[in-house]
Amino acid sequence: xxxxxxxxxxxxxxxxxxxxxxxxxxxxxxxxxxxxxxxxxxxxxxxxxxxxxxxxxxxxxxxxxxx
Numbered sequence: 001x002x003x004x005x006x007x008x009x010x011x012x013x014x015x016x017x018x019x020x021x022x023x024x025x026x027x028x029x030x031x032x033x034x035x036x037x038x039x040x041x042x043x044x045x046x047x048x049x050x051x052x053x054x055x056x057x058x059x060x061x062x063x064x065x066x067x
Contacts, residue, residue: 001029002030002039003031003033003036004031004032004033004041005033005039005040006032006043007041007043007044007048007055008042009043009045014048017043021041021043037056037059037063038062040064040065041066041067042065042067049065049067
């Protein structure tokens with residue numbers, strides 16, 4: 001089972017996209033795991049992506065990041 005986390009900006013549109021993405025991924029058999037994700041989705045701009053990478057800095061070898 002693939003593990004994922006979603007990082008997003010703090011605005012309503014980003015929160016809505018996060019909810020939709022979580023539902024679709026969970027429905028496709030993915031498991032949300034904010035501690036040890038294999039894939040991190042960043043919803044926002046460059047700063048959000050950089051925040052996500054910094055947040056999972058200790059897991060760079062085992063994590064892919066998608067914006």
